[in-house]
Amino acid sequence: MKNDIEMDVNKILTEINSCIDCKDCMEVCDTYKVTLDELKSPNGRLKIAEKVFSNNPITEEERKGLYTCTLCGLCDLTCQQEIQISEIIHSSKVKLVDENKAPLEIHNKIIRGIIEKDNSVGGNPEDRLNWLPESYKAKELFEKKDSDTLLFFGCMSSFRVTESALAPYKILKLAGYDFKILEEEPCCGEYVYSAGNLNLAKKMFQENIELFKKIGIKNLIVTCGGCLYAFDNVYRKYFKDFNIKVRHIIDVIYELEKNNKITLNPLNKIITYHDACRVGRKNKSSPLYSEPRQLLKKCGLEIKELSENPEECPCCGAGSGIRGVDSSICIKIGKELFNNIESKEIVTSCPLCVFNFRYVNFKNQMDKESKYITDYILESLRK
Ligand code: SF4
Ligand code: SF4
Missing domain, CATH: 1.10.1060.10 (Alpha-helical ferredoxin)
Known part of the structure; x- marks a missing residue:
């Protein structure tokens, strides 16, 4: 092809x-x-x-x-x-x-894992919902539920930064929001697309679009920047009739707060907010800059910035599978970024950035803490 x-x-x-x-x-x-x-x-x-x-x-x-x-x-x-x-x-x-001259062997290995296990991190598909407490799992109807809104977690939230799956799920439940989740979630295809295997990526996009159609999805809520970039930008580029509304969880929570469906209480902390590229500048269809900041301020957090213009926020160092190609580059990028952060805590709206920041912190023996944004929102809701 x-x-x-x-x-x-x-x-x-x-x-x-x-x-x-x-x-x-x-x-x-x-x-x-x-x-x-x-x-x-x-x-x-x-x-x-x-x-x-x-x-x-x-x-x-x-x-x-x-x-x-x-x-x-x-x-x-x-x-x-x-x-x-x-x-x-x-x-x-x-x-x-x-021309069969790429990608590198590491990409092929990860792509084989995606084909076999439907995720890019080698997670056992049976463990995909391990983060979901039994009390919730017992009541879940999954894709059989009569809702046209799907909360989609992606591989990083499902397997590596599981609090970025659990907190969004709990917040939507607490707000009485109508949504469903999948018992067996597919991969969004962003990794395959970024590695340059466009034919396979398009095949995955098509299969996902057919799945969404089959289970009546009109709205998609995502937690990961990579999934957001893929569904709301790349899918639309290749499938002109892909008309599902795609939103980041932060956009949904922002609306819930604005409509008084949830109330946030002050936490009184100082944090640095990092704009993930695939939530901000690469997400050309709906970049999110002001919504996460407004929510964090409503949680009583003082925000330190990494750049004057959020669109120019530095890279976390992990995108497009670079860690598998040369991990020393992302360790150095992360160290540079951490050296410019005054606060102990760094917050972002992409689980891949959180994961990489934790890796960088460990490798550089620094004392930073990285969190996914909904951690603060859930904590602030419960106060
Ligand atoms: S070298 Fe200058 S003109 Fe060329 S790609 Fe870079 S910024 Fe653009
Ligand atoms: S890593 Fe460098 S070359 Fe690649 S997109 Fe970012 S700024 Fe451009």
């Missing part, structure tokens, strides 16, 4: 060739800042992409250069030529996969 990017090769090459080599993009790229390796910079990756789209061979180091990009999208904001650098890097991966 051929991919539609082949049709755009001339357009992509024209865009790459509009680069004026100003190197502004290199100043914002975290993978470049911690490695000082041009092959791991936006500008360097564009040069690799030019080779890929001109059908010239690339070296193993250049292939690794493409696969150490977190697709965070920071470079896209800086380019005065308005080159969509991260999109071009992604398209290069798709072309390489089409």
Whole structure:
């Protein structure tokens, strides 16, 4: 099966060739800042992409250069030529996969795990709902419930940062919100898409769309930035009739609070809020900047910022499977970020960022605490 990017090769090459080599993009790229390796910079990756789209061979180091990009999208904001650098890097991966020259073995291993177990973290499918207390599980009708709203957790919330599944579930229950959950949840396909295996990703998207149709879903609520980016941005790009309303859990809780369905009490703490790229700048259809901050303020939290403009918030260092390719890069990116944080606690709306921050904290032996945003909301609700 051929991919539609082949049709755009001339357009992509024209865009790459509009680069004026100003190197502004290199100043914002975290993978470049911690490695000082041009092959791991936006500008360097564009040069690799030019080779890929001109059908010239690339070296193993250049292939690794493409696969150490977190697709965070920071470079896209800086380019005065308005080159969509991260999109071009992604398209290069798709072309390489089409030609059987990518992804790397680590991606293939994880993709085999996704096919076998429906998640990217090697979780046992039978343990997917281990976070759900028996008292709730006993009453759950799962997909059989007569609701058109699905709360979708994704692999990170289900297996790795399980409080980002439990707290959203409990908050919606406490607010009397009508929703259902799946007993056997599929993978959203974002990992496969980011690795460049577009054909397989599109197959997964289609299967998920058919599942949602079959169980009558009109609204999808997600907890993970990757799922949000996939469902609300990527699915719509390839399936024009995908008309399910997709919302991040924070957007839903924000509305509940505004409509007095929940009341938040002050916790009186100082935290730093981190804008996950796939909840903010990469989530072009509905970026969430003000809603999480307003909710955290209603919880009585004083917020410290990582950047003046939330759209320019630095990368957590973990996107697009970089940890499997070169974990030292994300450990260094995380350390740099932590060094700029005054508060002990860092809060974000993406479980992958929470997971990576905990890994970075452990590897660097620092004393930071990373939390998913609903932890505070649940604590504030119970006070
Ligand atoms: S900012 Fe844009 S024009 Fe400047 S080097 Fe980067 S890609 Fe090229
Ligand atoms: S998307 Fe992020 S990691 Fe990739 S080149 Fe741009 S700034 Fe660097």
